[in-house]
Amino acid sequence: MKTGSKGRKVNAGIEDNTGAGRAKSRRQGKIRIRTELCKGCKYCVISCPKGVIELNKELNTSGFYTAYALRMEDCSGCAICAKMCPEVAIEVWAD
Numbered sequence: 001m002k003t004g005s006k007g008r009k010v011n012a013g014i015e016d017n018t019g020a021g022r023a024k025s026r027r028q029g030k031i032r033i034r035t036e037l038c039k040g041c042k043y044c045v046i047s048c049p050k051g052v053i054e055l056n057k058e059l060n061t062s063g064f065y066t067a068y069a070l071r072m073e074d075c076s077g078c079a080i081c082a083k084m085c086p087e088v089a090i091e092v093w094a095d
Contacts, residue, residue, distance in 0.1 A: 028095045029077020031069050037089035038066035044081035044090060050074045053081055 031052070033044075038060065044067050045053045054070040067090075069075065077094025 027076050029075035029079075030072065030093045030095075031075055031081065032091045033067050033069065034089045034091075035060050035066040035068075036062070037087045038064060039087055040064040040066055041086060042067070043084040043086065047080045047084045049078065049080065050076060
């Protein structure tokens with residue numbers, strides 16, 4: 001077996017792009033959104049690369065539609081949402 005372009009394995013002239021044999025480590029993240037601080041600006045919703053965050057259909061006590069984690073299992077823990085939040089209402093943990 002030879003090595004082709006960009007270090008991919010080549011067998012009979014066919015490059016292996018599947019990544020087989022490589023261990024993939026996927027970072028799992030968790031977020032906590034403090035709804036009493038959230039003003040529903042949607043910066044976190046727009047900035048989340050995985051589409052984890054959505055807005056609630058119910059108002060909080062201040063009268064805002066607040067953010068919540070719809071698909072927590074997809075969170076990578078990148079913390080872009082927390083960095084974008086002007087109210088500092090989001091905490092992020094990554095495993």
